[in-house]
Amino acid sequence: MQAARADPAAVAAPMTASQARHLLVRTGFAPDQAEVNALTGQSPRQAVAEIVRRAQAAVPLYPPPAFVAKPPPIPFRWLASQEERQALRREQLRQGLEIKSWWLREMIATPTPLAERMTLFWHNHFATSQQKVVRSQAMWRQHQLLRANALGNFGTLLHAVARDPAMLVYLDGAISRQEAPNENFAREVMELFTLGEASQGGRYTEQDIREAARAFTGWSVDRDDFSFRFRPAFHDSGSKTLLGRSGNLDGDAALDILLEQPAAARFIVGKLWKEFVSPEPAAADAAEIARIAERFRQSQxxxxxxxxxxxxxxxxxxxxxxxxxxxxxxxxxVGTVRQLGMAVGDATPLALTAAQLGQNLLVPPNVKGWPGQNDWINATTLLQRKRFTEQLLKAAERQDEAAMAPSAMGQGAMLQAAGGLANTRFDGDRWLAQYGGQADREPAEEVKTRLAQALLAVPPTQALARGTVGLVYLRVLTLDPAYQLK
Structure with a gap:
């Protein structure tokens, strides 16, 4: 049966504001109104091509953390005391927090949010935790590797990640040798990185995992500078058979064999589908996924x-x-801060807030990464999520009340230090004005509709009390369950 394709006329027709907002939400974070206005009227095909092109050319806005330019830290084995080792570990974790804060600032300020979203996608796909790796410079280099290849070639990215020191330490490849091949990376590169679970179409066996583990022996890490090092004496140079292919296979050959499998393209497209389209493809989507996977494979x-x-x-x-x-x-x-046009100084509190809500960057829960979807929400995290936006906007309401009297802050609702978010400011009057609203007045019905359409992916589930004024209306709207969706 011929796979269904998007209607050429539909993807060439001008987008409405609602469609433009949907595209921007899914390819980045919640957009501000200026971003939506810029895309409204363009065709989906034109807009998608430009969003991808700009993301491919994106460069970071901010300089890297200062520790990146420093020499690698003294190896743990050179430190004489347990106190010295603990001090070094604490310093490495502090530097890890610098990376998280740097990344949050990039996500908030970037004009190319798709680049950040794809970097985040691969960070979750090739999940690696600083808790085991420890070395912050290795985590930084891995982050840059994911960023540089986020919209490039998956084969190139896969080969590079397999040699990445942080991954080699995290999945114990650095200690794998011919007399005792470690199977961790071999198993995960099939199950989680390329083919999917064997029981769900991956089509490999435990013997294939053992043979692949032999191929990766000798791929190690120089413990002094944490760079990749191939150790020939540790490599199993005997004949191996992987997925029906035999020979003196090394790690690169093993990865190429995995990429030759049609299941690899289907698996990656399936994960991208869940990231950008829907949590589970419908039965009617199977043909479309198969078509996209085949195009992906044909494009190398x-x-x-x-x-x-x-x-x-x-x-x-x-x-x-x-x-x-x-x-x-x-x-x-990130979406709340971006959409409300908040000015952010130190992003560390935001990184810590995301961690408290269940997404601690650089520290995924395990090699499978964050499961996402329903796992993001439970009784505790839902309350914390609502508290986050409530604290931000309640503080704005208090500042707006203070602004009724002459003050050095001038007119408008200015938020500062809400919920520990130092140097974060929100001009509520200005933000509401773009939709025809005012901070101290109940919005007109058409303004309420505009606000709901701007903030929510679906209609609100709860009616707001009559007489609710602008800033309070905005705050309560973010407490609606629909605000948790995109």
């Missing part, structure tokens, strides 16, 4: 090809998939 695993096909699929634009995804903690925190 060009990530941008697969992503553009997904974003131009009928399913992506189907109204039934609006609001079908639950915001991750990073989505919620």
């Amino acid at each position: 695993y060009d990530i941008s090809t697969a992503l553009q096909d997904l974003l131009l699929s009928d399913a992506f634009w189907d109204q039934r998939n609006r609001g079908s995804l639950i915001k991750s903690p990073v989505d919620l925190v």
